[in-house]
Amino acid sequence: MTLMKAAVVPEANAPWELRDVPMPETGPHQVLVKIHASGICYTDSLLARDILSYRPFPLITGHEGVGEVVAVGEGVTSREVGDRVGLPITQKPCGRCAFCRERHAPSFVTANNCVAPVLTGVNVDGAQAEYIAADADGTILLPDGISYEFAAPTVCAGYTVWAALRRADAKPGARVAVLGIGGVGHLGVQFAKAAGYHVIAITHSPEKHDLARELGADDVVSDGAGLKAAGGADVLLHTAPTHAPAIDALQGLRPWGKIVLMGISADDGFPLPALTLTSHSYQVIGSAHNGPEYLTEALKIVARGDVKPMIEVFPKEKVGDAYQKLLDGELRFRAVVQY
Template sequence: MKAVIVPEVKAAWELHERPVPEPGPKEVLVRIHACAICGTDLWLAHGVLSFREFPLLMGHEGVGEVVAVGAGVTERKVGDRVGMPMMQKRCGACAFCREEHPNSFVTAGNCANPTLTGVNVDGAFAEYLATDVGGTVLLPDGLSYEDAAPTLCAGYTVWAGIRRADARPGARVAVVGLGGIGHFAVQFAKAVGYHVIVVTRTPDKHELARELGADDVVADGAALEEIGGADVILHTSSSHAAVIDAMTGLRPWGKVVLMGIGLDDLAIPALSLTTHSHQIIGSAHNGLEYLSEALDIVASGRVKPMTELFAVEQANDAYEKAAAGEVRFKAVVTFGLDS
């Protein structure tokens, strides 16, 4: 099979031939149709995060069709259309797993030996992937593989964060940042009836923000406060400083949901946090039920991922454009199959 390999830190992505894996007990073999590039992939490729030695076969936003099932598999059958999010399998034996938590990023971060697709085991930047059946989710009928792939992580993250915020109907929701995660956040928040405000200092994104559904677009927290503030701030930016600035416009009892990760320090304004009873919520993938909901919303047409498609032979071009911030907003590697 063709597989996209990262041979060493910051190296060009290469197309190699590798054997097709065999599905073991409780595993399925998936023929990959598409896999999106996530910011985490870039961090792994650049050595910012490290979970195993190079060379790497990454990819945790993969979608495709089940073509074989291993012994004991009853949950999936040949022909099922599935996605493979990062959290594939918990170890089941450590103290955390004995508490019987569902698959989520919290499990990924606390299980003693989790299996993470495309992170500490091979991922979906290949024509085939063998994965634990519990690390798959069914795709809705009518949802293209190209739209499903970026929903597996970026869309999942956003929708799980919105659900964690648990804002009242019609609440004012501010999205800080308008990138791979942010463009999902604007659309998901609008799809469920919130008043959506985009906070961005990039003038050429203002028109796009409104096209995606934003009711208002402002440059900073002072401007957010001036137009009435927000009940929820969705942190989708790579800059913590931008979010802290936006908190100037956070209403009393408001919530900040961290789903973007910056490399700068997160300096919380303690006095306003206390006097306004603000909440800071960390949120990533909060359970597969939220991924299923996100996929259903995208399948309904209320949310449309903005993607740029690259054939597998162009995987390095996709990587370089994504690393340079030149993709609006998700690079998706495809494997030459119909959707």
């Protein structure tokens, strides 16, 4: 039996441990990927703390893995040895249920409506490991010119915010506000700027105001009143970990504006002011990756240098430290582990 190194979560709320585990074998329609870099997402911490539970511990998480195909299984025609690929969270739908018979593109919507999806790092082993075997159609080709370290956070965080911006379908020259300058929000500012919008960053942290401008924000405000005073926004990208700032920011949303929710908040309730929504014809949009074409677009934008993820890189031997920094809120802004 061949062994490899992997970051193992032995039990709920336990530190991550680098262990020797069996290397996966490549089955039909699968590829074996040598992982070069893997990002740590906030969702990984929810799994590691058993807040989200899909299978028993021990776990190998990781849905921001990128690397090189080193073997292909029987029946694989879309990938070759040497391909550079990313491994987003929705690896494979079941293909049999009523939802799958409608032939939807893989996305979080598929993950939540297919009766038996394969979800990388969620209900099967993930990419916090030296190797992973995955369905070939659950990988995405990386463009030339993008480093593994920049590609890793783009596979989830960048994908999330770019898909949300595309789903907002804002008109050219629109005013886009990004709420929260963190792991997703710092990418949101850059993607919105790269798309040619007037960008307003909303952050209650004074120490992030200069950073937001460096990332491309045209205006930086602290709250909804500040957003209104700055001229308001046509689109509000809600990337903050709590909902109260988003409700406050509605006072700066312009008539017929759109608020786009993404990710998972610590507080699930979202108390919308009905009169405000009705009076201004606001739209509230949920966004969940929305299809692999948006990940392809996001990767190309990063590859050409218009967006640069802010990352902290860790060797695999320090994966436990990387996870702890995420829990402690000390990352600026994404942890990437090299394998």
